[in-house]
Structures are given as structure tokens and as C-alpha cells.
Amino acid sequence: MTELARPAARPAAMPASDVFLQVRNLTTVFDTARGTVAAVTDVSYDVRAGETVGIVGESGSGKSVSAMSMLGLIPQPPGRIVSGEVLVGGREIIGMGRRELRAVRGVDVSMIFQDPMTSLNPVHTVGAQIVEAILGHVRRPSRAVRRQARQRAVELLEAVGVSAPHERVHQYPHQLSGGMRQRVMIAMAMSNNPRLLIADEPTTALDVTIQAQIMRILREVQQSTGISIVLITHDMGLIAQMAHRVVVMYAGRVVESGAVEDVFLRPRHPYTLGLLRSFPSNAPAGRRQRMLPIPGLPPDPAALPPGCSFAPRCSLWAERQRCTDEPPTLRPADTDEHLSACHFWSEVGPIHAEGEVDVSSH
């Protein structure tokens, strides 16, 4: 079938600089016993073909909900997308019918999740689950198509570095290690040659050496297929290694976005600065800086502070009226590509008072 005949690296339908995913003013709320709570408010960002965009923020900042909203994966009820647009390859996703949405899921956009231990079905073999991802999009598959799908499952496992793939396809998730399971998830996500992969904290549940392997695989997959990746994480180090651009979220809003070099070298939002300062530096021992935590806790989304949500924790606030009166909007800072939602973005200092910042090249 066409699904399988598709070349592994399909010719880009649009020039590499073109935008594949556009999120525009997305607002997702949850109806709870305590009233309607906004998990994501007015979020916008673009993902261009072939690039990796990192979405970073603390737990509860709305980074996962914004990604899940894109595929209609938030449970409704209690969740509700109240406004906004999500364009995938130019097509509007929000408000799509079930059937249309199904044709996007796993085909144009795939997802991998945080915990590979629980993200695979425990009662089916990994091979069956990959095959299902392929055949789920084929109407009445013939025997030949089924055989091809099984063959493709083996090839996919091999491509993500699973040893003895012929035997692994017949194994159940509990027979595999965490790293192996995440590879299976990646293989499954890639089975229909999607153009966008959403990786929701793909290595948070794995130990450090396995993390590095999984990230290498994602990079290889990107190089060989030209896929765009949205990498959701709270790990600034991963963003530095993997992403071309970064979107920083706080309390359901985008507070800063831009190219990784710009944002890491000259953060234009005090929250981003806080994130960078609280991250261990991998500079050589003599030049290492102290890790500085952000004081306080993320706000309760049901009771956001007035004005700027970050003000109560902000090192720049200094009781200024404007911060508590006027919610800041995302505006260009320094360049048109570098956006910040801080009234006083020009006052945000460098990461370290003196010395250098280490940003790993990617």
C-alpha cells in the first residue's frame, strides 16, 4: 500500500524554511470542580520543516497540554479548546472531525511520551503494536500488506538500534528495558513517515546514559528523514543540545521564544534567566558557577496573580506597579525573531555576573 511504499526520506513538499506547524493563540481550559481553569493561554509558536523546537517550562506550565491539544488528545470533558488555531501542513486541526483527525495522528504528526514503561500496551507484542500503527491507517489491508507491515516493523526496530529485531518483535513490553521500550516508541512513531514528531519528555524517566542514546537516535532519525521535532522538556541542557529554537512557557503562557543561541546567551525574560541559572553548568571546574534556584513555586492555575504571573517570583519586579497591573504580551526583544513577554526585558541581565556561558553546540 501507499503507506508502506512511501520513501523513508520523503521529498520535502515545501522548502526547508517553510513552516510546517503553526500554533496560533491556542487556549485550552479544564472544567474542574473549582471552576474553569486555563491550562494553556494564548499560546503561539511555529515549527519549520526539519527543525527542532524545544518547549521548556516547569511541571504544570502547560507545555504538555499545548502539545496534546494539537492532536486532540486531551480528554474532553473535562478539557476544552476554547480558541486558537493549529495548522499542520496548512490544514486546520482544531474542530476537525474524528475521522480526519485520526488520519493526521500517527501519519502527519506522531508522539512519543515520557514513560516508556507505561506507554506501551502490556498485553500485546511490540511487533503487533507497531504493525497496528501502520495498518490502523489502511482500509481492509490485504495479506500482502499485512506481511509488508510486519516486515516494516522489523526494519523500523533495526533502524532505531534494537538488536535482534526479528526476535524482539515477538516480545512483550515487560521483556524489554526502558531504553529499548523508548526505542520501540520511536520506531512506532516513525512507522508512517510523519513530518512532525512531538516528544513529550522522552528521556525524563530514563537514566542518563540511556538519555544520550535516545537523543542520538532522535537526531539520526531527523537527519535521515528531515522530520520536525517538538521536544517538550524541563531540561535546559537537552534544549541546548537538540533544539534550534526554544519556546519557554510559564503558567500556561509563552514568556519567551527565539533561536536557542539568542535565548541562551541573552535571555530576555527573568524566568528564562532563572531557568538557566538553576541549571548545572558544564563549564570547566575553575569557571563553574553556582546553581541559583528560582524562589517560590509555580502559581496555582486556578488563582493566577494579576498582571504578570511571574511577578511574585521575579528578581526584577521590585514592586513596580506595571508588573501587577498590566499583563505583558509577547513582543519582539532585540530582534524580530526573539520574543519576550516582559515589560522590562531590556533589564534582564546576563546569565552569570561575570565569566562565560557554556552552550553546547549542536
Add this chain to the structure above:
Amino acid sequence: MPRYLPRLLVRLVLTVFVVASAVFFGVRMVPGGPATALLGADASPVDIAAVNEKLGLEEPLIVQYGRFLGQLATGSLGNSLVSDRPVTASIMAVLPHTLELAIAGMAIGMVGGVLLGVFTAAYRNRAPDYIGRVLSLTLLSFPSYYIGVLLIFLVALRVGLPTSGAAPLSDPLQNLSQLILPALALGIVGTAYVARVTRGLMLEVLDEDHVRTARAKGISEFRVLIRHALQPASLPIASLGGLFFIVLIGDAVLIETVFARPGLGTLMVDAMLARDYTMVQGAVIVVAAVIVVVNSLLEIVYRLIDPRIRVK
């Protein structure tokens, strides 16, 4: 398969031994005896003693118990104290009626319950869910024999289905016409019960990460429900089926009475009233054996459902 066989045999022997001993002493603790039942309440003590002598009930209890166990070891359940015919023959004559009733009731309960449970879970907290839940709660609050009576009045008498008796399997049409209502009476309460449990299990599994993965793959919601939610939930549903079967055998006694249907239930009630010790013992032992066998079969089913058990 043969690996399970020795375990099944050991469990069968142990269970039958314990159940047989309990029922042996249990029935003899009930006031009155077969002689009184046979001769009537006015019988003279001399006559009663004579009958007891004949039935071997004058001997010390421990001797009777030993004789009973000896018989049991050879596979014999003895003769009825009332009719003097072999207990095994009487039981075997009615056992198929009870088994088909229990199996049909179980099939209705499991199939109906799983369908209703999956349906309500799929519409969680929406109108069909509320309707299904109220319906199942309503049905649960009716005892099965009451539903039996309702079925006789509301269905049997209008449609012209027989309200009593049973036919052998060799006459399938007649058999079915006499089976359907008692089986429904048994199955309806089971449907409600299984539906509630299935709904709860489904909701739990539907919240699991792997269901989100399945949805992200873009497969149909029906497939998500069946393969990714129902299948992992089916293990506890199957074990519920095992318990359900035990309850059904008990309920079948009542249903057989309501529908005047020959079966183990009516047999046991009559035997108990007549203090026919051997008949009661035999019937209870057969029921226990059936339950052990059914639950062992279920264990094989578990292994088919869940690979995590298979590997151990």
C-alpha cells in the same frame, strides 16, 4: 495444558474432601432425620429406630464418616436414604439442566455486562453513561427470583413461552424455549453486576498512558476501546466470571423453584426437606467439583489473556 492437570487433580481432591466432610457433619446437625421425614411426625420412636437401623444411622458417627469417605474414594456417592436409588444416577439425570441454566445465565451476564460496561465507559459522564448506570443499579436491586416472576408475567404469558419444566438437549427447540426465561432471570442481575465492574475497570485502563499512545497512533476509537482497554481489563473481568459462576449455581436453586424446573437446586431442596443425607452430600460434592473445574479452566483463560502471567 497437561502441566495444569496434576494441580487441578490435587485441588479437586482437597476441595471435595473438605466440602464432603463439612456437608457430612452439617446435614446431620440439622434437627430431624430421614426416618421422621419418611414416616411422618407422628411416628413412634420404635419405628424410627427401626428405620434408622436399616439406614445405618444408628452406628457411631465416626464409623458412618469412615464408610462415607471409603465410598467416596471409590467414586460412589451411595444410595438415596429415601428412594434407595443410586445418588449419582439421580444427580446425573438433572445436572445437565442446571449446568445449561448456569452456563446460559453466565453467558448472558458476561456478554451483556461487558457490552454495557464498555458502552457506558466509552460515554463516560455523558447521557448514555448515566442511563446505563441507573439501569444497572436498578437491575441490581432486584433479586433474580423476582425478575423470574416478572418475566413469567410480562413475557411468558404474553408470548406463550412455557413457564415450567425442562427438555433434554436432544430436543433443542423445546429445550431453548424452556431455558430462555430462567437464563434471562439469572443473567439480568449478572449483566448489571458485570457492567458496573467492567465500566470501572475500563475507566481505569482508559486513563493509562498506553491508551494515549494508541490514540496518538490514529487508530479507530473502537479499536482503542476493545484492544487497548477491554483486553487489558479482561483478566479481572474473567476472574469475576469465576465468582459469578459460583453465585449463579446458588441462584439457580431459586430460579429452578420459580420456574418449576428440574435441576440440582430443586433436587437439593427436596433432599434437604426429606433429610436425605446422602442425596444432599452428593449434590453438594458435585457442585463443589463443578466450581473447582470451572475456576481451573478460568486460570487457563488468564494465561491466554495476559502474557505477563504466561512468562512466569
